[in-house]
Amino acid sequence: MPANHPPAEQVQPRGSVMRDVARLAGVSHQTVSRVLNDHPSVRDETRARVLSAMQQLNYRRNLAARTLATRRSGTLGIIGFETTLFGPASMLYGIEEAARAAGYFVSIATVQRPDRKSVLDAADRLIQQSVEGIIAIAPKPAVTSALLQVPATLACVGVGGGTDDDGVAAVRIDNAAGARLATQHLLDLGHATVHHIAGPADWPEAQERIEGWRSTLYAARAVVPPVAPQSWSAKSGYEQGQVLAKDPSVTAIFCANDHLALGLLRALHEAGRSVPQEVSVVGFDDMPESGYFLPPLTTVRQNFTELGRRSLGMLLEQIELASGVRSTEHVLLNPELIVRTSSAAP
Amino acid sequence: MPANHPPAEQVQPRGSVMRDVARLAGVSHQTVSRVLNDHPSVRDETRARVLSAMQQLNYRRNLAARTLATRRSGTLGIIGFETTLFGPASMLYGIEEAARAAGYFVSIATVQRPDRKSVLDAADRLIQQSVEGIIAIAPKPAVTSALLQVPATLACVGVGGGTDDDGVAAVRIDNAAGARLATQHLLDLGHATVHHIAGPADWPEAQERIEGWRSTLYAARAVVPPVAPQSWSAKSGYEQGQVLAKDPSVTAIFCANDHLALGLLRALHEAGRSVPQEVSVVGFDDMPESGYFLPPLTTVRQNFTELGRRSLGMLLEQIELASGVRSTEHVLLNPELIVRTSSAAP
């Protein structure tokens, strides 16, 4: 049920509307509308008169009226999760930028938890605004599966790790490939095996990175050390790092993200184990700061902005195709290994 | 001039509208509207019938129509700058959360550069959407001064460092106070003076931090070392750090933000100067990672989320007061010193 606002006595001051422009230009409002919509059959001289009138009156077309008449709002919705983090924030940025370029407006709805109810709630708010499509930042499958519940004629795209669900179009990076890149890099340097500090067990992205890491070790016939998934935080990296630091056989560690790596670096430092001389470390994400860690972090770069742009591209495709059937296309982007100084031969 | 979208043949499927609900409930559309708007004079039994009809039809009120009729959109606009950074991203989050709680929708428009033209452009896009108010993330004065150009009846609030301008309501943190906190902390530890790695010279926030730092040194009759403002980046901190590291008289350094501090820490480490034994370092911002730097960074915390919430509060006040005159209230939030291990007695 939509909220009702407290009354604001003063309404927005009535700016100029199409009638005013029409009167000033000496034409009908419909002609003004034609100029506005680039209709071909308007005489150049008439068009010029109208345009000048619009300029004089500082006319701005009323989107609400247009939406009502056309049943198209020119607005896209984003369902965001943990948007204070660098990754989601960058996706958001990429989406907005691309949307603006395509002439769309962007409305956002954040969710506290990536569960079905919150997502449906957010989607509802967006639908009320007549958005023409929704992009959901979807770290967990619950998000995309919730998207299946929204009216099937509404274009939807999921972006992020939790987009396994086949019913919804999605863009994601290839987490397993990224993990393979990192692991193989360390093996190639000559490490006997690679330890892994994983992300939380219930996150698909964390699972996929474990998968990629594990399969690479298998292929190389290397020992597969145990993992103890906890969270994505530097704290967790620090704590697990303290344990690993005690084990002299550990020479290479791949972290599921850069925050974990940061915590790990601190733990190794405190334990007196130098990086990369004694232990090599590789992260995942490539945050802006990662190049300035001590030592600068070798990591797997996700191009979040590109992720955002691509998802917007897919959404527009769906909208403009308007087949009515929802696309279920999945796009997998390849991450890139950024080698810095935290990794070296043993 | 608004962009026109390529035609999407298929329009949104017509969901149920007020007429449908009215028919099913056996009342007039006006009565449905009354129920929707909590009008007192509806018999309980009628209200119940209407509500049940709405539920059966999964009715959702059309915001565009409502906006057209009431001239109120229930939407607020945000003009964002560098929203991928932790600070702006957190403000955005705080705003959205508070807006949702207050029953408002949020639409966003980002700008590439914080200059007059870009801001007016963004404001224009928001005005087209009939937003009832605008919050601008305003790192530079050009932003708020641009806000003065938007119709005076539209509520506006600036948030951030560039909000000196007296014509616009604003929320900001007290940068000078933060700098004093940091500088005094270092002096209190027993350092003879404090060096400063500043932010870029054309940013008010950087200037205010310089001011706070300098005035504290004056008051303590300490030597005021020169500053060489460059950028906000870790790279800049690294480069300036390399210079400072060579000077054995330098024992305490206050950085204008945590990124600079990160770069500095690396430079000090590479120069073999230990922190905090030989050199103390204090940052500004308190990013989530700062507690895991090597060593954990003493820093000045800005509560960005709170900044966002407060700015939204002020905006709502303006909207709901609707005095027509724009508020010019300024709110200054106090930052907080977070002491970790990067600072110690010389």
Added chain:
DNA sequence: GAAACCGTTGTTATCGATCACACCTTACCG
């Protein structure tokens, strides 16, 4: 010379809500 057509323009209905006002009960009062 009538019919068909074109480019250009105006007229009227429409989108889905709210608002102002009219209408009908019922109740209460003098």
Added chain:
DNA sequence: CGGTAAGGTGTGATCGATAACAACGGTTTC
């Protein structure tokens, strides 16, 4: 018992745009 007030409900106009169609002068076509 009639008049007024108040509660509950319906009717029609309205917000500002677009859509559909009609109208008009001037060709072109048969």
